[in-house]
């Protein structure tokens with residue numbers, strides 16, 4: 001909320017309607033500034049006025065925020081991210097072209113949820129083996145807990161070992177820690193996909209891993225997810241050289257997640 005208010009204050013200031021500090025607090029000066037904008041109903045709750053203003057500003061700049069209703073939904077959220085990008089960079093954000101991220105498939109990972117997939121990986125939770133991490137990891141949701149190894153499917157064992165060894169060589173242990181590449185969010189987990197789907201998660205076979213879960217939450221897009229930052233280009237290269245698929249890089253959600261299975265185009 002503070003971030004939204006700060007953006008509102010900044011825009012109001014540019015328009016000459018606000019002279020207070022950019023502090024993210026919707027105090028009387030901020031609300032007085034908003035009251036001077038046509039189309040803002042001062043009788044509405046503060047949050048609704050702020051959202052209305054953001055929607056109006058986005059639409060005015062050609063960013064589709066949907067109907068101006070003062071309600072914060074995914075569309076408003078996406079428009080807000082773009083609005084912030086333009087304010088910070090003075091230009092629209094580069095177009096997202098996941099198709100241009102070419103991922104070869106040297107290990108011939110199967111397309112997820114096909115007969116070829118089930119043939120290779122077999123039953124959920126079976127044929128697991130232990131892989132020793134080449135550098136120490138910690139549990140993403142409880143950093144006091146060290147993880148020296150993980151279970152994974154025997155078919156991905158060699159590839160996973162090569163990837164993590166590469167990561168270690170490229171980044172070194174210090175950068176690994178600084179970039180949270182040692183924040184391990186788990187591998188094998190026999191469960192359905194998150195978000196209420198009925199199909200089985202790729203984690204059910206021990207062929208998917210999550211990293212830095214706190215800073216790469218499921219619904220976050222590339223403007224928010226840490227692993228979308230260019231600092232991680234080499235990280236992704238390590239995975240993609242081995243044909244692993246990042247949901248973030250391909251679908252722009254669940255940036256924490258990487259899997260040894262292809263996605264339908």
Ligand SMILES: [Zn+2]
Nearest residue numbers: 208209210257
């Ligand atoms: Zn995952």
